[in-house]
Amino acid sequence: MRVSRILSAAVAVPMLAAACSGNGSSAAAEVANTVSDTPVKQDRPAPGAAWVIFDQDTVHAEVASTAAAREKGLMDRDEVPAGTGMLFVFPDSEFRSFWMKNTYVSLDIAFFNESYEIVDIKQMTALDETLVDSEAAANFALEVALGWLSANGIEQGDTAKIVFGPGLRLR
DSSP states (O other), rough: OOOHHHHHHHHHHHHHHHHTSSSSSOOOOOOOOTTTOEEEEOSOOOOEEEEETTTTEEEEEEEOOOOHHHHHTTOSSSSSTTEEEEEEEEEEEEOEEEOOOOOOOOOOEEEEOTSEEEEEEEEETTTOSSSSSSSSEEEEEEEEEEEEHHHTTOOOTTTTTTOOOOOOOOO
């Protein structure tokens, strides 16, 4: 039994990585259960995470919902794998400014209104400390690897479905 669990775990890790890749995966990804080998359908993201769903494409995002988490953002990261990113959640709708201080990966940023409609998309260059401003008021901002949005046909005016994991707190 111990050997089969180890083998199950060895198979489950690549399956989990594939399920979370975001390249056309559905929001309720099939994730392998390493104890019984029975796939378990996730009905929501883990705490501190969100699924940002655009038709057939899903971004598996970390959520930055506190002032400290929003300030840190994706700083000090060496990579942002395709289909992953960070969703910044703000308690109100305002014009937003971002910069790339200590951020080593160039990024796309999509700004969303309260209806989850993309109101602006910008590209940001790694380590550039110039402020990048939204062209409209936004309640949310999604950062993903540079080029991911256009590669997946996502543009201004598109609307996403956002599914939050349990325990989201706004401050």
